[in-house]
Amino acid sequence: MSSPLDPKALLANLYHDNHAWLRGWLSRQVRCPQDAADLAQDTFLRAFDAQQLERIEQPRAYLSTVARRLLCSLWRRRKLEQAYLDQLADMPQGYAPSAEDIALVREAIETIDHALEGLPSRVRRAFLLNRLESMPQQAIATLLGVSLATVERDLRRAYLHCLSQTQESL
Template sequence: MGTHNSFEQDVEVLYVRHHSWLKGWLQRRLGQAADADDLAQDTFVRIIRSRNPVDDLKQPLAYLATIANSLLVNRWRRLAVERAYAEALATQPQHVELSAEQRYLLIEALTEIDALLQGLSPRVREIFLLSQLDGMTYKQIAAQLGLSVNQVQKSMLKAFSRCYASLFE
């Protein structure tokens, strides 16, 4: 139990010493105090959830900036997904209205898929999308990209392996 309290105290010290710096750093990148406040809080929440020791950080500002930057990238990726979803929805002939909860869940799923796809190499990602979204056969993909069917199969195996692994992350 002593270790638990020590960790909490270490995070509290980190918070007291560096929260205002982190908030300013985020505000310079975002231009909005409210969003900077939210992301600064999310940074410390992530630290608490990770349970990684923070008592002997050699560069606490770099540590905080790295976590906050990751959250910024996730935020921008999510906004891009939301914009793409809105654009795709606008092109549909019949507008389907989703509840706020359904929209949230859909955007969450799309954001996770986007993050998953970003973890693939560009070629594997393209092959995966041609197969899964465009419905092309491996032979058609191979012909279009100037690859062998075997290369397409290996790329799809990498993509499916990444998808499967993401279930356990």
């Protein structure tokens, strides 16, 4: 018999009461039932990992917040993948990357996306422009409409964030 604060029982109740609603909400967002199902499962996994189930007062608000973050990550990852595919399309006809190369690039994209997760979009964008596009800081400042000092601060913040993510994974 489980106690009232048993995390597994709390998750089971949360899942039973909200899964259909969350999956429907996600289906309207992504217009793909398979993606909605995957995102719903990931949302409940994140909820379980958070170990705060007993403190959730508004389950649907909590679940939709977690799901929105996962949606942003999905869209960001797909945008990066599309940029990679666009670059592949621009390559000479005779060049075709192997399945292994494509898998390595996808893994790298997911690793970068995970490392930058939680940063504001401007900070993330400045970092990617600087590190992946080799864009100078002044050009980034002009493109983003911010000062050079702001770009320097954003890059420092991104570096420190990535460093902390790396240390956490060790």
